[in-house]
Amino acid sequence: MVDLDGEQYLTGEEAASLLGIKRETLYAYVSRGYLKSYRQGIKRQRLYRRAEVEDLLRLSASSGERASRAV
Structure with a gap:
């Protein structure tokens, strides 16, 4: 996780993991x-x-x- 200007950001790997999806799905x-x-x-x-x-x-x-089926 990265903190920038008081906001928290996730890497692609972290975001995909949190959502329970593959990185390819995240990019989609x-x-x-x-x-x-x-x-x-x-x-x-x-x-x-x-x-x-x-x-x-x-x-x-x-x-x-x-999450992968929600969209």
Whole structure:
């Protein structure tokens, strides 16, 4: 986890693990607009805002489905 400007961000691996999905599925979520990624650093590492990942997780949990089926 990375703290930037008072916000917590997750790496792709951390976000996928929290959602219970593969990293490829995480990238599909971004390309479909279900989740936003943020570039960080010279290597342009992709990070995911923890609050947004948790919102997606709650949405999928409230519908009784795994995150990978919620979208």
